[in-house]
Amino acid sequence: MKTGDGPPPGALGLEPAQFAAAFPFHFALDREFVFLQAGASLARICPDIRPGVPLGGILVRAGGRGPVTRDWVLENMSRFFLLEHTASGLQLRGQFVSTVGDALLFLGSPWFTDSLQISEFGLGFDDFAIHDPVVDMLLVLQSTKAAVADGQKLAKKLTEQRAELQAANERLRT
Amino acid sequence: MLTAMYGMVNKAVEEMVCKHHGEAEWQKIKKRAGVEVDVFMTNESYPDDVTYRLVGAASEVLGVPTEQILNGFGEHWVLHTAQEGYGALMRAGGDNLPDFLRNLPNFHQRVSMVFPNLQPPRFDCTDITAGSLKLHYFSHREGLAPFVVGIMRGLGKMFQTPVTVTRVAAKAEGADHDIFDVTWEPAAAA
Numbered sequence: 362m363k364t365g366d367g368p369p370p371g372a373l374g375l376e377p378a379q380f381a382a383a384f385p386f387h388f389a390l391d392r393e394f395v396f397l398q399a400g401a402s403l404a405r406i407c408p409d410i411r412p413g414v415p416l417g418g419i420l421v422r423a424g425g426r427g428p429v430t431r432d433w434v435l436e437n438m439s440r441f442f443l444l445e446h447t448a449s450g451l452q453l454r455g456q457f458v459s460t461v462g463d464a465l466l467f468l469g470s471p472w473f474t475d476s477l478q479i480s481e482f483g484l485g486f487d488d489f490a491i492h493d494p495v496v497d498m499l500l501v502l503q504s505t506k507a508a509v510a511d512g513q514k515l516a517k518k519l520t521e522q523r524a525e526l527q528a529a530n531e532r533l534r535t
Numbered sequence: 536m537l538t539a540m541y542g543m544v545n546k547a548v549e550e551m552v553c554k555h556h557g558e559a560e561w562q563k564i565k566k567r568a569g570v571e572v573d574v575f576m577t578n579e580s581y582p583d584d585v586t587y588r589l590v591g592a593a594s595e596v597l598g599v600p601t602e603q604i605l606n607g608f609g610e611h612w613v614l615h616t617a618q619e620g621y622g623a624l625m626r627a628g629g630d631n632l633p634d635f636l637r638n639l640p641n642f643h644q645r646v647s648m649v650f651p652n653l654q655p656p657r658f659d660c661t662d663i664t665a666g667s668l669k670l671h672y673f674s675h676r677e678g679l680a681p682f683v684v685g686i687m688r689g690l691g692k693m694f695q696t697p698v699t700v701t702r703v704a705a706k707a708e709g710a711d712h713d714i715f716d717v718t719w720e721p722a723a724a725a
């Protein structure tokens with residue numbers, strides 16, 4: 362069912378500017394593994410990722426698992442990738458998709474294991490695409506941390522109260 | 536409608552009272568409010584009623600009007616409670632007051648998705664200029680507008696940007712929701 366002059370179903374994609382806004386941490390590599398482009402947020406905190414620069418050792422596999430090579434990427438296209446920016450230590454989690462002219466696009470976002478990291482890397486909410494659930498995950502991480510802190514506080518209070526009770530019992534006995 | 540509030544809110548009341556008036560006054564307030572919770576869990580939900588009773592009892596014990604308690608409570612919330620619990624995320628919300636306020640609606644929406652039973656308020660910013668905006672505050676809870684005013688003042692202190700907050704529409708007076716005029720010195724916010 363086609364209405365008016367709208368596009369036919371399934372025909373929509375993103376213009377480069379829309380794509381850049383939707384994936385502010387993306388980057389693209391040509392077949393020689395030279396950067397073609399980088400999302401605005403990625404380029405700001407990883408200034409060595411810029412068009413014309415070879416990937417080299419700028420990004421490596423997270424956890425010291427070796428260099429990022431085209432062969433490794435192509436062999437693992439169906440998996441998610443965890444990359445590490447050598448200079449800053451920022452981890453990027455996402456996927457590669459192949460696109461025109463044998464270029465590879467990385468679509469992903471920073472990966473955090475602690476809510477403090479967002480500001481440690483100089484990032485703010487405005488650096489993330491609105492659809493990106495990373496900010497929500499930080500909220501979950503932070504609330505877990507708060508819950509643990511509450512538990513510790515409660516345990517401390519109970520221990521103190523028990524000591525007081527025991528002392529009071531001792532006094533009653535003597 | 537029975538709804539629940541973040542333990543963090545009650546924790547903030549506790550911290551504020553203890554900081555300015557001491558633990559003994561807090562115990563008096565808790566007793567008067569009939570609240571027997573030892574430690575408020577940050578992300579646990581408590582009936583709204585607990586917060587209202589604590590604020591009411593604080594007003595009576597300390598001899599300070601409720602509105603003033605809620606103002607001070609909002610400031611304390613921003614400058615201490617939220618800083619401790621969510622400092623890293625608050626810094627990520629913006630480097631200056633206008634950016635932070637712009638992010639506030641999305642942030643509260645994220646909170647409501649992660650903690651659906653807490654029903655946090657909804658905010659909206661309109662009429663944004665270099666030195667002002669209109670903050671729309673949607674809440675099913677009654678009487679917390681002075682808390683929002685305190686929060687705005689606290690944010691002004693946090694960003695060292697003096698703010699003026701004026702309520703221009705009040706739900707209590709029949710408006711659809713509360714609207715605040717928030718103004719600041721554009722130079723100070725840069």
